[in-house]
Amino acid sequence: MGLFNRLKAGLQKTRSNLLGRLGELFSRSQFDDDFYDELEEILIGADVGVETTLEVVEKLRTQVKAAKVTEAAQVMEILKKQLLELLGNERKPIELAAEKPTVILVLGVNGVGKTTTIGKLASLFQAQGKKVMLAAGDTFRAAAIEQLEIWASRSKSELVKHQQGADPSAVLFDGVNAAMARGCDILLCDTAGRLHNKTNLMEELKKVLRVIGKALPGAPHEILLVLDATTGQNALAQARVFNEVAPLTGVVLTKLDGTAKGGIVIAVARELKVPVKYIGVGEGIEDLQPFDPAAYVDGLLAQE
């Protein structure tokens, strides 16, 4: 399956939710207050976010009026353009550091898909001919280390691990040193997602950042926050907490295939001011895609 078809399949639930309702709405011949009110409801219902929706719809209304547009298809085109403008046209992939290894720290609460995303990223980099290492910084459960081990062998990556209960900072410190010693291009650092209290998280993360920076000044080069799209506006709240603690360089939104509310991508991009770098559209190793705003908007609103 091609990249775009995978994306479209992943957005299937959102698309049928949106399109059913949008199709009906856009079959009207009048673009009056009722039309815009309903459009607002539909977008908010798809988790685009209240503020963002109000802004999009207001701009749409102004432009439709100014351009004296009367055809539904043209209104839809303007809507697409609005959404794209909000998302920004460019893709923002991970940038490799000038000198290897590029250290990527992956954060997020339990169950959002951090370890899976690391496995998928490792496989993407591997396919580009990069030498990849994974560091098992989630030492909370033995199963978490085993899970990363499986992904390491699937993606043909190297692995650095300690025992369950070890200090995550120590694991990541060893990871950075091992990646340098073995000439790896990329080190992906897994972490535990215990968000039971903010002070705790803050302290642990500060330590992790300090220790990684000690092993390699300038590292980590990327701090990715993984968010589960099925948790809707809750994901935004998590992101705000993490963003206060660590300078996030990007967001990965997982499980878009599991929600009818894929509009959360727009809310995240808009309200966090942190670029969405990857999206997860399934559990398979190939179900992680660099986020492409144009393809996303097309995949969301494609008619068939």
Ligand SMILES: Nc1nc2c(ncn2[C@@H]2O[C@H](COP(=O)(O)OP(=O)(O)O)[C@@H](O)[C@H]2O)c(=O)[nH]1
């Ligand atoms: N459907 C779907 N499931 C996903 C996706 N990403 C992760 N998962 C699943 O989410 C669950 C938790 O993932 P895991 O990587 O262990 O989360 P972690 O606790 O953050 O490390 C697993 O069952 C994954 O297979 C995705 O994009 N789509």
Ligand SMILES: [Mg+2]
């Ligand atoms: Mg994990």
